[in-house]
Amino acid sequence: MSRARRLTASTTAYILIPILAAVSPLLVLPAITANHGASAWASVAIGQSIGTALATVVELGWGLNGPQRVARTSEKASLRWLTLSLQTKVIALIPASAVAAVAAAFLAPSDSLTSSLVACAMTASALTATWFFLGKGTPWLILATDGLPRLVCLALSAIFLVMGAPLMTYPVLGLLLPSALAPCLALYIAAKRAPLGTKLWWRARAVISALKLQSTALFARAASAVYIALPITLVSIASPSSVAAFAAGERLMRMGLAAVAVVPNAMQAWVGAPADRQSKWSRAKRAMAANAALGFISATIFGLAAPWAVTWVFSGVVTLDPISVWLFALAIFTICTSRGTGGIGLVALTRVRAIAVSAAAGACVGIPAILLGSAWGGVPGAVAGEILAELTVLSVQVVAIRRRLAAS
Structure with a gap:
């Protein structure tokens, strides 16, 4: 692809990413309020609030210092950073999702189960590799791994809600499924772009070191979540x-x-x-x-x-x-x-x-x-x-x- 075409594709992707992020909720919010009322919206909003806050903890600050870290590294080294980030996030996700579920169920004015599911799904959204593709200057891969799958899942959940499906359809189909797909797709694409023979790996010492390395950025993210x-x-x-x-x-x-x-x-x-x-x-x-x-x-x-x-x-x-x-x-x-x-x-x-x-x-x-x-x-x-x-x-x-x- 020529330089001009790459620049055009990159610019288009940078524009589409926030547009999708803004448009996606519009597909489902009217369906929630029109079919389930203001009380259901309040329960969903509380779950979103708690889940988003804990997602900043699970994210561990990779979105803060990760993009500039991988901006000038090789594909092989970048894949290692991506793998490390997802490993550390999964470790943080387990206790964070439990806290999110309990807190949402306690504070929700109605439909505690749906509020808990929303909170867990929003917490899991931290598994996205958006920061990685931003750092590599490949924003169209954000669309492929996160933006478009999330848009499709939200659209489907909105359709089912309008057809009379229970409110929990939104967190399960609209939030949790794309949150699980995003890291899998990102790893697959990043591994394909890395040199032949590069493998995903797990080393406890490296994961612990990465957790320590992200401690300052994590504190910044966690405090800002408040x-x-x-x-x-x-x-x-x-x-x-x-x-x-x-x-x-x-x-x-x-x-x-x-x-x-x-x-x-x-x-x-x-x-x-x-x-x-x-x-x-x-x-x-x-x-x-x-x-x-x-x-x-x-x-x-x-x-x-x-x-x-x-x-x-x-x-x-x-x-x-x-x-x-x-x-x-x-x-x-x-x-x-x-x-x-x-x-x-x-x-x-x-x-x-x-x-x-x-x-x-x-x-x-x-x-x-x-x-x-x-x-x-x-x-x-x-x-x-x-x-x-x-x-x-x-x-x-x-x-x-x-x-x-x-x-x-």
Whole structure:
């Protein structure tokens, strides 16, 4: 394939990945709310929240430092990193899925079994090899191993729900099956691309070393899960009556963030490609500016479109007030900006530990802010708590970047 054709295919894939991530939930959310109501949606949302939080633990930080690690390595060495990542993830998945199931069953307002299944399936979604293909600069393989299988499974689950299937069809067919297929397909493709004779392997010492190596990135991911993935769970504790509306806004916000993830995703390999620090940092600065600009545009679009979108996606059973809508928009801008400063800027400066510190600060601020905000102010209060957590994260990351540059 010529260079121009490869570039076109790669760019198309980078665009399609977030589009599929944003469109996929639209296939099934109306089917859930229209056929099973707001209470069922609240149970599903709580399972998603808990499962997504624990998925960040199971992911072990590979998505944070993995792409730049494999960007310049051989296919054989890259396959070893991929194998190690999946082995360590499976070890973490077993206890994490048990915790997810119990927590979701305890907090769900109805249909505890479905909520537990959703939580387990979302936890298993961490087995994806998206980070690996981003680092190798082959985004079309993300579509082949994850995006398209997940889209098909969600579409099938939506069809069955409309036809009267039980709610648990969604987590089993729409979530769990593609989560299991993704790592199998990724390993098969990566092994085919590696030199002849390269085999998948298991070495306990190597796995333990990999777990230690990922400890800093894991802490950063785990801490960030508190203010990124758990807000719905926190709201269910402090203000149960606000869960359905808050979860609807959260879902739309995360769908929007998934849609614009093309920018930081595409820039991971681009920033990590140069060997010298000066060239890498020059690219990182441009990537951070691009993320901030994208955040402003995305926030504006969300603020204008969300009132209509929430009514359509959730079948009219949930609404959002204007204040909450624009608070969610502000959260989008802040998150997009910190995606640049943290996942790109600090990683380029080899300051992953600073990302962990910023995540811990965000968690310390976010937990009480979301709990108190939702208890006193319902949905707007909860979103304000999220914004406060995200601003804390961004501030810590900016300070860390300035200190690193001043010291060099």
